[in-house]
Amino acid sequence: MRIRFSPLAVFVFSLQLVAQTPATSSNLADTVKQQLPALTETYKYLHRSPELSRHEEQTSVFLAGELRKLGYKVTEHVGKYEDGAAAFGVVAILENGAGPRVLIRTDMDALPVEEKTGVDYASTVKTKDPQGQEVSVMHACGHDLHMTVLLGTARELAARKSQWHGTVVLIGQPAEEVVQGAVAMLADHLYERFGRPDYILSEHDTSDVTAGSIAVKGGPLMASATTLNVTMRGIGGHGSRPEAGKDPIVLAAEFVLVAQTIVSRQIDPQQPAVLTIGTIHGGTKNNIIPDEVTMGLTLRTYSTAVRDKIVEDVRRTAKGLAEAYGIPADRMPTVSLTEGTPATYNDPGLAERVRGAAVKALGTTRVEEAKAVMGSEDVGAFTLEGKIPGVMFWLGAADKTKFEESKKSGVPLPSFHSALFAPVYSEAIPAGVTAMTAMAMDLLH
Numbered sequence: 001m002r003i004r005f006s007p008l009a010v011f012v013f014s015l016q017l018v019a020q021t022p023a024t025s026s027n028l029a030d031t032v033k034q035q036l037p038a039l040t041e042t043y044k045y046l047h048r049s050p051e052l053s054r055h056e057e058q059t060s061v062f063l064a065g066e067l068r069k070l071g072y073k074v075t076e077h078v079g080k081y082e083d084g085a086a087a088f089g090v091v092a093i094l095e096n097g098a099g100p101r102v103l104i105r106t107d108m109d110a111l112p113v114e115e116k117t118g119v120d121y122a123s124t125v126k127t128k129d130p131q132g133q134e135v136s137v138m139h140a141c142g143h144d145l146h147m148t149v150l151l152g153t154a155r156e157l158a159a160r161k162s163q164w165h166g167t168v169v170l171i172g173q174p175a176e177e178v179v180q181g182a183v184a185m186l187a188d189h190l191y192e193r194f195g196r197p198d199y200i201l202s203e204h205d206t207s208d209v210t211a212g213s214i215a216v217k218g219g220p221l222m223a224s225a226t227t228l229n230v231t232m233r234g235i236g237g238h239g240s241r242p243e244a245g246k247d248p249i250v251l252a253a254e255f256v257l258v259a260q261t262i263v264s265r266q267i268d269p270q271q272p273a274v275l276t277i278g279t280i281h282g283g284t285k286n287n288i289i290p291d292e293v294t295m296g297l298t299l300r301t302y303s304t305a306v307r308d309k310i311v312e313d314v315r316r317t318a319k320g321l322a323e324a325y326g327i328p329a330d331r332m333p334t335v336s337l338t339e340g341t342p343a344t345y346n347d348p349g350l351a352e353r354v355r356g357a358a359v360k361a362l363g364t365t366r367v368e369e370a371k372a373v374m375g376s377e378d379v380g381a382f383t384l385e386g387k388i389p390g391v392m393f394w395l396g397a398a399d400k401t402k403f404e405e406s407k408k409s410g411v412p413l414p415s416f417h418s419a420l421f422a423p424v425y426s427e428a429i430p431a432g433v434t435a436m437t438a439m440a441m442d443l444l445h
Contacts, residue, residue: 028156028361028434028437028438029361029430029434031156031159032152032156032430032433032434032437033430035152035155035156035430035433036426036429036430039148039151039152039429039433040425040426040429042066042147042148042151043144043145043148043425043429044121046059046062046139046144046147046148047121047122047123047139047144048121048122048123048124048125049123049125050110050111050123050125050137050138050139050144051108051109051110051125051127051137052109052110052111052112052127052129052135052137053109053110053174053175053176053177053178053180053181054081054085054087054088054109054174054175054178054180055088055109055127056088056108056109056174056175057088059088059108059109059147059172060076060077060088060089060090060108060172060174061076063090063106063108063147063150063151063172064076064090064092064172066151066154067090067092067151067154067170068092070154070155070158071094071158072092072093072094072154072158072168072170073092073093073094073095074090074091074092074093075090075091075092075193075194076088076089076090077089078090078091078185078188078190078193079174079181079184079185079187079188080184080187080188081175081180081184081187082180082183082184082187087174087175087181087184087185087188088108088174089171089172089173089174089181089184089185089188090108090170090171090172091169091170091171091172091190091193091194092154092169092170092172093167093168093169093170093194094154094157094158094161094167094168094170095167096161096164096165096166096167096168096444097165097166098165098166099164099165099166099167099444100166100167100198100199100443100444101166101167101169101195101196101197101198101199102166102167102168102169102197102198102199102200102201102440102443102444103169103170103171103197103199103200103201103382104150104153104168104169104170104171104200104201104202104436104440105170105171105173105200105201105202105379105382106143106146106147106149106150106170106171106172106173106202107141107143107146107173107174107176107177107181107379108143108147108172108173108174108176109143109174109175109176109177109178109181110123110137110138110139110140110141110143110144110177111137111138111139111140111141111177111417112129112135112136112137113136113137113138113140113417113418113419114135114136114138114419115136115138115140115419116419116420117419117420117421117422119422123136123137123138123139124136125137125138138419140416140417140418140419140421141177141416141417141421142204142205142397142416142421142423143176145205145395145397145423145425145428145429145432146202146203146204146205147172148425148429148432149203149395149429149432149433149436150170150172150436152429152430152432152433152437153432153433153436153437153440154168154170156433156437157437157440157441160437160441163441164440164441164444164445165444165445166443166444167195168440168444169194169195169197171185171382173185173378173379176377176378176379178339179225179339179340179341179376179377179378180339180378181378182341182378182379182380182381182382183341183378183381186381186382196388197382197388198388198389198443199350199388199389199390199391199443200379200382200383200388200389200390200391201354201390201391201392201436201439201440201443202379202390202391202392202393203392203393203394203395203432203435203436204377204392204393204394204395205394205395205396205397205416205423205428205432206394206395206396206397206398206415206416207397207398207403207412207413207414207415207416207421208371208394208398208415209368209394209395209396209397209398210396210398210399210400210403211396211397211398211399211400211423211424211425211426211427211428211431212366212396212400212424212427212428212430212431213362213365213366213367213368213396213431214358214362214366214367214368214393214394214395214396214431214432214435215367215368215369215370215371215393215394215396216346216351216354216355216358216367216368216369216370216391216393216394217346217351217369217370217371217372218346218347218348218349218350218351218352219345219346219348219351219372220302220343220344220345220346220372221344221345221346221370221372221373221392221394222343222344222372222373222374222375222376222377222380222392223272223274223300223301223302223343223344223372223373223374223375223376224299224300224301224302224304224307224340224341224342224343224376224380225298225299225300225339225340225341225376226298226299226300226301226307226311226337226339226340227296227297227298227299227337227338227339227340228296228297228298228299228311228314228335228336228337228338229294229295229296229297229335229336229338230255230294230295230297230314230318230333230334230335231292231293231294231295231333231334231335232248232251232252232255232282232292232293232294232295232318232322232333233248233291233292233322233327233331233332233333233334234246234247234248234249234251234289234290234291234292234293234327234331235289235291235328235331236288236289236290236291237288237289238287238288238289239286239287239288239289240287242289245289246325246326246327246331247289248282248289248290248291248292248293249282249283249289249290249293250325251293251321251322251325251327252280252282252293252295254321254325255295255317255318255321256277256280256295258317258321259275259277259297259314259317260275262275262310262313262314262317263275263310266309266310266313267306267309267310268306271301271302271303271306272301272302272372272374273299273300273301273306273307273310274298274299274300274301274374275297275298275299275300275310275314276297276298277295277296277297278296278297278298279294279295279296280293280294280295280296281293281294281295282294297314299311299314300374300375300376301343302343302345302372303343304342304343311335311337314335315335318333318335319332319333321333341376341377341378341380341381342378342380342381342385343376343380344376344377344379344380344392345380345383345386345390346390346391346392347386347389347390347391349389350389350390350391351391353442353443354391354393354439354442354443355367356442357438357439357441357442358393358435358438358439360438361434361435361437361438362431362434362435362438366431367435368394370393370394371394377392379392391439393435395428395431395432395435396427396428396431397423397424397428398413398424399424
């Protein structure tokens with residue numbers, strides 16, 4: 001898939017950046033406000049031009065180009081996937097004397113979703129998915145908003161070099177939606193090539209916070225994600241003679257039911273966990289007993305120990321049911337792990353520090369206490385399992401009036417991954433840029 005970015009749009013954005021370069025003594029909220037017209041055009045432009053995971057070619061070119069114009073030293077094509085394919089990761093560095101090294105990360109990829117927001121900048125992009133099927137593409141998770149905030153923050157930091165010391169490392173990460181991008185960049189020796197950071201900052205938009213505000217907390221923010229594939233094997237045969245074989249469909253049905261008790265009856269209720277069976281496939285005809293049935297599961301936890309225990313419980317449950325059903329030893333079930341990403345854990349001390357910086361920049365009423373969710377992100381991989389302190393904050397994206405109506409009615413607002421997800425960018429962008437800049441400058445003080 002190739003998407004061409006309009007030279008005029010890029011020129012206008014660059015011209016506005018030059019024309020609006022702020023004095024470093026200016027108030028942060030004021031200079032961010034001056035950026036808003038240009039950043040709005042950037043946001044709409046990126047929203048109209050989404051690219052699927054691992055195909056962020058033109059998006060990465062645009063991001064890299066804008067960062068170069070701001071004086072950052074930029075490297076493209078950073079990242080290598082497990083299958084050997086090159087990734088479209090972007091690394092931009094701004095050095096400013098001795099001091100801490102702060103990494104700020106944005107994701108770049110979009111989703112195979114047909115947009116139904118009705119906004120005048122809606123995506124109409126269509127492309128082929130990895131299976132060769134034509135799909136619509138949409139920034140239904142707000143990565144366009146994240147990139148816009150990164151560019152706004154990059155400009156503020158470049159203009160305010162007299163107010164901080166150290167090194168800023170900006171990351172444009174591909175393939176977040178398939179939880180492959182962070183690992184791919186690390187596998188390409190990210191820290192060996194560009195330096196290991198002292199702190200990591202990121203944000204994610206949400207409909208659970210009103211636009212213009214952010215939310216921060218220490219501890220778990222998002223769960224780990226582990227994908228499991230369970231294959232139940234039997235002995236196929238004619239549907240009229242089930243006694244002559246071993247029906248894996250019946251066995252799989254029992255597994256689906258018993259698996260629901262793993263979290264509810266085998267895990268400490270004080271430890272959040274979700275185990276969902278999302279796919280089940282078996283059989284070719286209604287009068288044929290198949291040889292096997294496959295099931296796709298997703299597991300979410302905040303704790304590595306709980307995750308490992310549930311994986312082992314899944315293995316034991318599958319094997320125990322097969323043995324009870326009389327499945328031969330050479331036809332025992334298999335449980336394999338494919339995709340996975342660690343939990344997003346906010347360093348408590350760092351979270352309190354950046355909260356203080358955000359309160360000074362935005363005001364107390366616009367900095368809320370974040371709520372943890374069981375959704376997942378791969379930004380946690382950059383912390384090397386907590387060895388590097390990191391914080392992700394929620395960036396409010398919800399319309400205030402609709403948010404209040406939702407609380408009264410109990411009907412949730414469209415959230416990320418929804419075809420109706422439409423952040424209130426006019427308030428979310430300045431809040432995100434202000435908060436992220438303030439946090440980074442506090443760490444670089």
